[in-house]
Amino acid sequence: MADYVKMWEDLGMDLETHDLLCQVLPTAVGDVFMTQENRPKAMDFWDLVISEVHGIRPAELIEEQKKGRKVFGTFCVFVPDEVIVAANGIVTGLCGGSQFWVPGGEAVLPKNTCPLIKASVGARLGRTCPFFRIADVYVGETTCDGKKKAYEILGQDVPMLIMDVPQMKRPKDILKWKDEIAEFAEKVEEITGNRITVENLKEAIRIINEKRKALKRVYEARKSECLPISGRDSLLMTQISFFDDPERCAQMCNRLADELEERIRDGVSVVPAGTKRILLTGTPLAVPNWKLHNIIETSGAAVVCEEMCTGTRYFENLVDDSGETLEELFMALSERYMKNNCACFTPNPGRIEDIIRLAREYKADGVIDCSLKFCGLYDIEKKSVAEALKAEGIPVLSLETDYEDSDAGQLRTRIEAFVEMLNER
Amino acid sequence: MNVCTMNTGNDKRAYSPDGMQEGSPYAVGIDIGSTCAKTIVMDRKGTIVYRNVRPTGWSSVETAEAIRQDLLANPRLKDLGCSLPRGGEDQGPVLRCVATGYGRISVPYADKCVTEISCHAKGAVHLFGSPDLNVIDIGGQDTKLIVIDNSMVAEFVMNDKCSAGTGRFLEIMANSLSVTPAELCEMASRGKETHISSLCTVFAESEVINLIGRGTPREDIAYAVVDSIVQKVKAQSGKLSFGKGALCLTGGLCDFAYFREMLGRTFRGEVLTSPDARFAGAVGAALYALALDVRL
Ligand code: SF4
Ligand code: SF4
Numbered sequence: 001m002a003d004y005v006k007m008w009e010d011l012g013m014d015l016e017t018h019d020l021l022c023q024v025l026p027t028a029v030g031d032v033f034m035t036q037e038n039r040p041k042a043m044d045f046w047d048l049v050i051s052e053v054h055g056i057r058p059a060e061l062i063e064e065q066k067k068g069r070k071v072f073g074t075f076c077v078f079v080p081d082e083v084i085v086a087a088n089g090i091v092t093g094l095c096g097g098s099q100f101w102v103p104g105g106e107a108v109l110p111k112n113t114c115p116l117i118k119a120s121v122g123a124r125l126g127r128t129c130p131f132f133r134i135a136d137v138y139v140g141e142t143t144c145d146g147k148k149k150a151y152e153i154l155g156q157d158v159p160m161l162i163m164d165v166p167q168m169k170r171p172k173d174i175l176k177w178k179d180e181i182a183e184f185a186e187k188v189e190e191i192t193g194n195r196i197t198v199e200n201l202k203e204a205i206r207i208i209n210e211k212r213k214a215l216k217r218v219y220e221a222r223k224s225e226c227l228p229i230s231g232r233d234s235l236l237m238t239q240i241s242f243f244d245d246p247e248r249c250a251q252m253c254n255r256l257a258d259e260l261e262e263r264i265r266d267g268v269s270v271v272p273a274g275t276k277r278i279l280l281t282g283t284p285l286a287v288p289n290w291k292l293h294n295i296i297e298t299s300g301a302a303v304v305c306e307e308m309c310t311g312t313r314y315f316e317n318l319v320d321d322s323g324e325t326l327e328e329l330f331m332a333l334s335e336r337y338m339k340n341n342c343a344c345f346t347p348n349p350g351r352i353e354d355i356i357r358l359a360r361e362y363k364a365d366g367v368i369d370c371s372l373k374f375c376g377l378y379d380i381e382k383k384s385v386a387e388a389l390k391a392e393g394i395p396v397l398s399l400e401t402d403y404e405d406s407d408a409g410q411l412r413t414r415i416e417a418f419v420e421m422l423n424e425r
Numbered sequence: 426m427n428v429c430t431m432n433t434g435n436d437k438r439a440y441s442p443d444g445m446q447e448g449s450p451y452a453v454g455i456d457i458g459s460t461c462a463k464t465i466v467m468d469r470k471g472t473i474v475y476r477n478v479r480p481t482g483w484s485s486v487e488t489a490e491a492i493r494q495d496l497l498a499n500p501r502l503k504d505l506g507c508s509l510p511r512g513g514e515d516q517g518p519v520l521r522c523v524a525t526g527y528g529r530i531s532v533p534y535a536d537k538c539v540t541e542i543s544c545h546a547k548g549a550v551h552l553f554g555s556p557d558l559n560v561i562d563i564g565g566q567d568t569k570l571i572v573i574d575n576s577m578v579a580e581f582v583m584n585d586k587c588s589a590g591t592g593r594f595l596e597i598m599a600n601s602l603s604v605t606p607a608e609l610c611e612m613a614s615r616g617k618e619t620h621i622s623s624l625c626t627v628f629a630e631s632e633v634i635n636l637i638g639r640g641t642p643r644e645d646i647a648y649a650v651v652d653s654i655v656q657k658v659k660a661q662s663g664k665l666s667f668g669k670g671a672l673c674l675t676g677g678l679c680d681f682a683y684f685r686e687m688l689g690r691t692f693r694g695e696v697l698t699s700p701d702a703r704f705a706g707a708v709g710a711a712l713y714a715l716a717l718d719v720r721l
Contacts, residue, residue: 383664390666398664409527410567414583417542421578424543 004055007062011133018054018128021100025288026051032232032290036297038270040229040263042256046236049244053287057092057243058130064090065134070192073135075120076143077309077340078165080333082319083185085204085246087192092131093242094138096120097286099403101128108153114375115402116286117146124154131243137191139184141165143344144377161187169338169345178327178334185330201329205321211246212315214253219312221260222304223362228263229256230270231280231303232293238310239287271302276422279364281307281355281385283372289403292370292411299416300423305362307355313340343377351381352388359394365422366395368415373402395422449507449518449718454711455492455535456544456704457481457528460565460592461677462488464496465707466520467715471551475499476704485528493534496520509534521714525706527566539713541706546571546578548709549675552699557670561658561688561696562705563678565592570661572668580665588626590657592677597626598650601633602643609647610681616648629653654678655687662692673697675705 008015029050033039049056061071072084073094081091096105096119104122105113123129137159140151151160164180166173185196218237221228237256241249263269278301280292285308293303305312319336323329341351359367369385371378382398389396397418401407451474456463458481466475477495481488493509496502507520524535525544532538541564549560550573560571568590572580588594592606599609619641621632629650636646672694678684679702689696701708 386664410583413527413540413542417540417578417581420540420543421581424577 004052004059007059008054008130011058011130012127013130013133014127017126021098021128022054024100025053028288028290032294033236036230036232036270038268039233040256040259042252042259043233043236045252045255046233046240049240050236050287054130058134060245061090061092061131061134065136068193070136071134072188072191073131073138075138075147076141076165077314078141078143078337078342079139079163080181080184080337081246082201082204082208082333083181083188083196084192085207086196086201087185087188087194088200089188089192089194090245092135093286094120094123094131094135095242095284095286096123096129097239097289097403099405101126102403104128109150112374113146113150114144114283114372116283116372116375117150119286119403121150121153124157137161139163143342144375146374165344166338167345169350174331174334174338177338178331181330181333181337182326185326196326198324198326198329201326202321202323205319205329205332207246207250209318209321211241211250211253212318214250214257215241215315217257218253218260219305219315221257221264224264225363226264226267226269227271227275227277227302227304228260228268230293231278231297231306232290235285235290235293235303235306235310238306238314239285241314242310243287276301276365276419277304277363278302279305279307279355279359279362279367280311280370281351281367282370283375283378284309286310291401291403291405291408292368292399295408295412295415296368299412299419301365301415301419304364305358307351307358309340309342312354312358313342343381348381352385355385356388356392356394359389359392364394365425366397366418368397368399368418370399370401373400395425449520451502451507451520452711452714452718453496453509453520453522454544454548454707454709454714455489455522455524455526455532456541456706456710457485457488457524457526457531458541458564458706459527459567461703462492462526462528463704463707464492465704465711466496466499466502467708467711469715471712471715473701473704473708473711474501476701476707478703481528485531486533488528489524489532489534492532510536521717523710523714523717525710536714536717539710542569542571542578542581542583544706544709544713545569545675546573546581546709547576547712548705548707549573549673550576551708551712552675552701552705553671553673553697555670557668559667559670559672560705561672561674562676563590563592563654563658563674564676567591568658568661570658570665572665573670574668579668582661582664584657584661589629590654590661594626594629594654595650595678597630598633601630601637602646602650604643604647606678607681610651610678610683612644613647613651614683614686616642616644616646619645619649619652621649621653651684651687654684655691658688659691671695671697673699673702675702677703679703 071090101119101122104126105118124132139161141163317339320332454465462481464477522535524532525541529538556576558573562569568584595606599606679698685696
């Protein structure tokens with residue numbers, strides 16, 4: 001492992017506390033990933049990245065910053081990467097997925113805030129995540145109440161842009177989001193010092209579309225009855241795609257997809273025939289949150305798809321790049337992004353339609369709908385999700401959890417019981 | 426192949442051609458719950474020939490070992506010279522054994538672990554003799570609701586981390602009233618309608634202490650406690666849709682007639698129970714264990 005101590009020091013990180021985090025991560029990676037058999041060889045890339053998650057990519061980002069590029073930290077898949085990329089900026093995801101950061105967040109937020117928010121705030125204020133240190137500016141958005149208020153706290157510590165996401169999907173909301181993107185583009189131009197033109201925006205759209213297509217190819221392979229990759233490995237790929245350079249990400253995902261397609265041709269599966277296939281839906285799973293996948297996949301089932309922002313919502317729907325003016329391109333962006341069926345919208349029938357469609361496409365035997373504790377949006381939506389799935393004859397298990405390990409036993413009992421139920425059907 | 430090897434006193438192990446042992450006369454089901462560990466031995470006809478309850482205590486591993494000793498010391502099994510899987514004794518047919526409950530992984534001699542949801546469902550179908558049931562199981566630390574359709578689990582819910590609405594809650598409340606849970610339920614039947622608002626054990630306890638301080642009759646407080654458990658179960662039931670079958674109660678609270686009555690009133694129907702209802706999980710586990718010997 002390269003020595004990144006100097007870099008972390010320069011970033012003003014709390015090295016002592018950060019050391020503790022560095023100690024637990026390898027064990028978690030070992031337990032969750034390295035215990036799997038017959039993994040695709042192309043996972044070597046993500047294994048490397050995760051083994052030095054606070055080293056390799058942060059070092060690259062710092063190199064780019066030295067060349068004058070700006071790094072934008074984002075918390076939601078509503079923020080249009082294309083605009084930032086067009087202005088030669090860099091996007092990095094900033095979601096806290098570890099219990100490690102939660103107490104730091106609880107120091108300034110009510111305890112009954114979702115762990116994703118608490119961990120994100122804790123990671124910034126505790127100075128224990130290089131990505132949170134590196135980002136020149138954070139981009140927040142008005143999705144859920146918890147995030148809106150947390151951004152006010154983060155905004156005291158770091159420059160913050162907020163995008164106003166509509167809460168409904170009427171035509172006027174799509175127009176409004178287009179205007180919001182246009183305004184965001186102006187701010188991005190200011191921060192980067194680069195003009196956004198039709199040409200560079202088209203090119204950025206192409207780059208991000210290529211990344212989406214590559215991610216989709218991997219997911220397509222997961223539709224096969226002969227399952228060529230575990231849910232855990234797919235999740236790791238998706239999670240890291242939020243941090244990576246989009247072009248390299250596409251290249252690596254395509255390389256993985258090549259191998260998976262070959263596996264399907266050769267009949268190589270990571271699970272025995274008849275293993276129950278699970279579609280997971282709900283709140284996003286930020287690195288290093290692998291808890292559910294790990295429990296499901298050590299309870300005799302396999303996760304074949306994630307209907308969530310760290311899943312299909314990240315890559316589904318391409319942006320139309322045929323526009324010839326910035327206005328047209330912004331509208332195309334708005335149309336694509338507004339197809340995301342986050343629970344922050346009302347009403348939100350699209351999410352249920354997606355879950356049912358994906359359950360069929362991925363030949364899921366059952367759906368697990370899991371939300372993070374204190375996420376009212378997704379928790380409330382569980383009831384209508386469950387009812388709709390029942391009406392379609394698709395078994396569903398609704399769960400709630402956080403980042404702590406203390407409920408692992410209870411989750412395992414429910415998940416094993418669900419798998420037993422599927423096996424007896 | 427379903428070979429039932431009946432053993433006479435000096436019978437040794439019967440082996441099938443593939444070296445696997447076939448049909449032992451009995452099967453064992455062990456349900457290690459958070460407060461009590463239940464053991465059932467069943468003959469091949471599904472008749473319960475042995476039942477035992479012991480407190481789980483601090484260590485499920487020790488409990489499992491104590492259960493093994495109990496089983497081996499049992500005259501009926503001893504006479505047959507049966508042994509348990511990986512028990513070390515090399516005598517007589519090995520009993521198939523399935524473990525369930527939260528301590529299921531702590532039974533080293535079990536052939537298999539099956540969750541308490543599946544076991545309770547199987548056990549309830551057996552005990553109540555019906556393929557369609559709505560089971561309410563109130564255990565020490567958790568409450569489960571299981572909808573069984575055509576002998577299969579159709580849906581289930583379990584309570585969250587909080588012990589409100591569980592046997593533990595009843596115990597804590599009984600303690601603050603200095604009575605046993607059974608006495609509390611009996612007292613409740615003479616109480617006036619009283620409510621405690623909180624669904625959280627810690628807050629509910631302070632509410633109870635408040636009521637005591639205000640001189641509320643103990644019967645009324647007992648009523649409020651039982652009512653709060655019933656309401657919690659009712660709230661949980663909103664998360665699934667009960668099927669056409671009868672409602673039945675399993676787990677530690679099934680012996681308390683008044684509790685059943687209140688439950689029945691709330692759910693507008695009769696609540697069935699069976700003398701062996703608290704063993705439902707272990708019964709189901711024993712049935713799974715029996716099935717292990719049936720090779721087709
Ligand atoms: S779940 Fe909603 S708020 Fe969260 S990242 Fe996805 S779109 Fe954004
Ligand atoms: S999980 Fe829910 S509460 Fe948490 S950030 Fe996402 S939308 Fe907000």
